[in-house]
Amino acid sequence: MTTLTPFELHSATSVAEATGLLAELGDEAVIYSGGTELLLLMKLGFAEPAHLVDVKRIPELQRLDAEGGTLVIGGAVTHRAIERSPLVRAGWPALVEMERRVANVRVRNVGSLGGNLAFADPHSDPATFLLAAEATLLLGMGGARRSVAMADFVRGPYETALEPGELIVEIRVPALGAGAAMTHVKFSFHERPAATIACLVRGDAGHIAEARIAVGSVGAVPVRVPEAERDLVGADLALAEDAVVHAAGALAAAAAEPEEDANGSAEYKRDLVSVLVGRCLRETAARAAAATA
Ligand SMILES: Cc1cc2nc3c(=O)[nH]c(=O)nc-3n(C[C@H](O)[C@H](O)[C@H](O)COP(=O)(O)OP(=O)(O)OC[C@H]3O[C@@H](n4cnc5c(N)ncnc54)[C@H](O)[C@@H]3O)c2cc1C
Incomplete structure (x- = not known):
């Protein structure tokens, strides 16, 4: 039978209270949101914190609304709440598409987007998607707030820009x-993704005006593929030429720096990325074409 070492649970109602508790309790305390990663680590004996600081009752971390056209998701909002939000469905349908594929409904019901990003497991669907979406994170301690681009947030496996x-x-x-669309494509053998891809295409007068490709779960961190993104600008939005798509797939496979693990060899992952990027680009271009029609 798995037993947890005893801990004290503190429920914070503001960012200042939570970060004050973390400062006061030091290394003995950790942030606790849905607990899907944290409690697993504790059950496996990899972490034995004496204090858990629950952040779920902090109103700022439960926001889910739009501000000047930007979607604002509080750090403790669950995957399931995002997936079911009419606001997100209307304005950010590909985000819903991605969230619906995270884990299983039990994990999505309690697991938060903030918890997923803070944990920085290399097999993260949201980290890859939000990189392509050019999202930013608002980080807070006490009354101070700072903004960090998603591109600068993940520093390595389980390593982030969080102080x-x-x-x-x-x-x-x-x-x-206007004229833009996103798509999320995922491939998995086990619970977490073996490869996760997100693309954005903006069409203008039948051509690609902007392209973004993010690849995750195959290497240490999610990456963008700037060379392929630049090469795609000006291409026919119908992406009729296979060579254009194949070239982008090959560049993405190289940029992702795949590593061998339980999901397969580096070579296998390069092929996987190349195929999935092609699929993702074609679907996104078709969506962008529909959005500009
Ligand atoms: C069976 C299973 C399958 C999964 N499959 C997938 C998958 O397919 N794709 C995918 O992307 N993910 C997957 N996951 C990961 C899942 O998305 C995360 O477990 C979940 O989102 C973590 O959120 P949480 O609220 O439970 O975090 P917690 O477990 O509460 O916290 C995780 C870590 O983040 C810290 N933390 C939490 N909230 C914050 C915050 N607001 N600010 C700073 N630090 C914070 C905690 O201290 C802890 O270190 C899977 C997980 C499980 C258990």
Whole structure:
């Protein structure tokens, strides 16, 4: 039978209270949101914190609304709440598409977006999607707030730009903009993704005006593929030429720096990324074409 070492649970109602508790309790305390990662670590004996600081009752971390066209998601909002939100469905349908594929409904019901990003498991669907969406994170400690681009947030496996005792207060996702569409493509053998891809295409007068490709779960961190993104600008929005799509897939496979693990060899993952990027780009271009029609 698995037993947890005893701990004290503190329920904070403001960012200042939570970060004050973390400062006061030091290394003995950790942030607790849905607990899907944290309690697993504790059950496995990899973490034995004496204090858990619950952030779920902090109103700022439960926001789910739009501000000037930008979607604002509080750090403790669950995957399920995002997936079911009419606001998100209307303005950010690909985000719903991605969230619906995270884990299983039990994990999504309690697991939060902030918890997923803060944990920085290399097999994260949201980290990859939000990189392509050019999201920003609002981090907070006491009354101070700072904004960090998603591109600068994940520093390595399980490593982020968070300072000790700092919270993810909000995740801000920009509006897609006219003629733009996003797609999320995922492939998994086990519970977490073996490969996760997100693309954005903006069409203008039948051509690609902007392209973004993010690849995650195959290497240490999610990456963008700037060379392929630049090469795609000006291409026919119908993406009729296979060579254009194949070239983008090959560049993405190289940029992702796949590593061998339980999901397969590096070579296998390069092929996987190349195929999935092609699929993602074609679908996104078709969606962008429909959005500009
Ligand atoms: C069976 C299973 C399958 C999964 N499959 C997938 C999948 O397919 N795709 C995918 O992307 N993910 C997957 N996950 C990961 C899942 O998305 C995360 O477990 C979940 O989102 C974590 O959120 P949480 O609120 O439970 O975090 P917690 O477990 O509460 O916290 C996780 C870590 O983040 C810290 N933390 C939590 N909230 C904050 C905050 N607001 N600010 C700063 N630090 C914070 C905690 O201190 C802890 O270190 C899976 C997990 C499980 C258990």
